[in-house]
Amino acid sequence: MTWEVVIGLEIHAQLNTNTKIFSGSSIAYGAEPNTQANLLDLGMPGQLPVLNKAVLPKAIRFGLAVGATIGRKSVFDRKNYFYPDLPKGYQTSQFSYPIVDKGGFLEIEVDGEIKKIGITRAHLEEDAGKSVHDAFPGQTGIDLNRAGTPLLEIVSEPDMRSAQEAVAYARKMHELVQYLGICDGNMQEGSFRVDSNVSIHKPGTPFGTRAELKNINSFKFIEQAIEFEIARQIEILESGGKVVQETRLYDSEKNETRSMRAKEEANDYRYFPCPDLLPVVVTDEDIEAIRAEMPELPSAKRARYVFEFGLSDYDASFLTGSRAMAEYFEAVVSHSKDAKMSANWVMGELSKSLNQQGIDINESPVSAEALAGLLARIQDNTISGKIAKQVFDAMWNQEGSADEIIAAKGLKQITDSSAIEALVDEVLAANAAQVEAYRNGQDKMFGYFVGQVMKVSQGQANPGQVNEILKRKLS
Amino acid sequence: MSIGKDDVNKISRLAAISVSEQEVDQVADKLSNILDLFAQMQAVNTDGIEPMSHPLDQVQRLREDVITENNHRDKYQKIAPSAEGGMYLVPQVIE
Structure with a gap:
């Protein structure tokens, strides 16, 4: 035995x-x-x-x-x-x-x-x-x-x-x-x-x-x-x-x-x-007075995140891992109103940066309000998710608020379709051979054109519009 | 109930009080007398009576969680047998 x-x-x-x-x-x-x-x-x-x-x-x-x-x-x-x-x-x-x-x-x-x-x-x-x-x-x-x-x-x-x-x-x-x-x-x-x-x-x-x-x-x-x-x-x-x-x-x-x-x-x-x-x-x-003031316990919080925010069990567990983390996340959501997006940023860029510096979420140089400010600019299409990561890094380095950094670095997304159209024309003219190949059935070339347009726009062109305009021009 | 020599030695060791060989019998007698008195009290019927942990039938008063004490280290360490670098020094404790 x-x-x-x-x-x-x-x-x-x-x-x-x-x-x-x-x-x-x-x-x-x-x-x-x-x-x-x-x-x-x-x-x-x-x-x-x-x-x-x-x-x-x-x-x-x-x-x-x-x-x-x-x-x-x-x-x-x-x-x-x-x-x-x-x-x-x-x-x-x-x-x-x-x-x-x-x-x-x-x-x-x-x-x-x-x-x-x-x-x-x-x-x-x-x-x-x-x-x-x-x-x-x-x-x-x-x-x-x-x-x-x-x-x-x-x-x-x-x-x-x-x-x-x-x-x-x-x-x-x-x-x-x-x-x-x-x-x-x-x-x-x-x-x-x-x-x-x-x-x-x-x-x-x-x-x-x-x-x-x-x-x-x-x-x-x-x-x-x-x-x-x-x-x-x-x-x-x-x-x-x-x-x-x-x-x-x-x-x-x-x-x-x-x-x-x-x-x-x-x-x-x-x-x-x-x-x-x-x-x-x-x-x-x-006892009843103390019971009335009890904070929400982790298990209840996890269940609520799944039910109310539609998050996965994994995300809910991660975000309720500490009270400070949960409070931060909820503060971001209260502004952004988008739980999934907030969860992705808290669990992604923010946690990655916290881990790299070995600091606690309480000590984060980017506050929940500041992060929500960045998410708002993704939501209103001022910047793309990709540019947002660049802005986040600058915020982490204390370079200012999302809006200040976007303005200072000129990162505002290009949503003016005539401006994007000009960029698309420029790229197609410079890549005549590839355009030829695409027309001859090489569909994969499409991604290449998108990449090129994003590159000449320094990442600032609205990707949705780029796709749309390219499709129209190449058809 | 009677307390023997071994009990006295054990109790004195636990209490860190030295009891000389000559005193042991006398201390044993005294302690036995105390226990006898308790035994006598034990005979009283206390069925249904809630035991008290304190002779006063009152409840604990509470203090606000506010710092009221200041630092008087220098004063206190003046009367200590030995102090250095802010620490009280005692004979080495081997762990």
Whole structure:
């Protein structure tokens, strides 16, 4: 019998508030060390936490999106352990009564098959600080700016059976929290962190001992790390050994995982309700108010793009790939009123240019309005689609708006039929031999004439009219 | 319910509090007494009563999500045993 892989994920999504979960310190990324760490964040005696109002609706929005029960009365607990980046000696978290309770799930698709992944719970907690291990000989530097940053820890059921499923779930979750507007999803800055619990067993027997893979900041590496870990555990068990419950770090350079710390005793966190915080009560009215303001979710958006805009499934998936992309596309459509054309430009020239520069759609030098301005000139026949690409490149290089560039470069399409007729005459006169050949049955020559006319017009002749006039002249 | 030496050693290790060999028995007795008191309370019938997580029957007040704290790093680091380059320094933590 072959081994069955069992994977559960714990995802820490940093909530995009202005301040920490229990203090009024900023959580802006990239500040000088410890300049955003006040007395409470430093764990000084006598400081009392006060819960940030903004974290509740964000957590509840998530709970509603995954169809989970919302904890009407949630309680903060202390998770006790010692580490220098946690100066209080405990992490304030939620244990028995989380804000997002049972019942949630997320659907993933792997190899065309839809699978439901259960979400056990999601709770609010504070982040720890950062330890810097290599800067000071014999000492560790501690930066507590991150300490107290609000996190939503999303715990899945052990429902995934392969690295591909785990990554599909993580990606789906990454997309969801950004759509919900509760997390910026920036993995490089640690705003979205995935810990994977991996074990193997023979089907029909109890689950095996699991290893936890922590702090992997790309989906590609998550997949590789899990694959490596599965192979490692199979090798251990097949040679008669035992898997140890521990945290393992993934080294992307060597593509291997290695032991970080054995968890036997560290698991004893001695949770108890935090006496400094009272229970948090959420009413039906609170929940309904949050439900009323829920943004459209990716799956609903995809369906709408197909139904309302007549786009293909592929186009709809591409354009809803991120909330920013979808917003950009919808802004273009709202002006152009042509969804297919807008989709082609967003997925074509725009995405190509974004990829080439490795930048996000939010940073696009061509705004949705500016792109719509370009499409309008194709729609009113001022320029052809081909010239439009040239104009787009100029817009990308910040040379101005579509209209400015068309005027400055004299790219306006020639639609004056007498002008086009003159060009056609010129081309036919210069290519007498080809005209002869065409008349003798070489139909293919027609394309050549069109090309020549476009060339002498520097691409500015209206192609439809060129065709029409050529046909008339050659008949 | 009684707490043994091993329990005391484990708890003291988890709490990072040193308990000397001479103190262990005494601490074990004290902890056992606390547990006995809880055992006595456990005997009260609490069927149908919702457990409280806090002795005050009140709900949490909330704070506006507005930055109210300024940077006082220099002041705080003056009283730290060791700080450099804006970091608090602690004995090396081996991972």
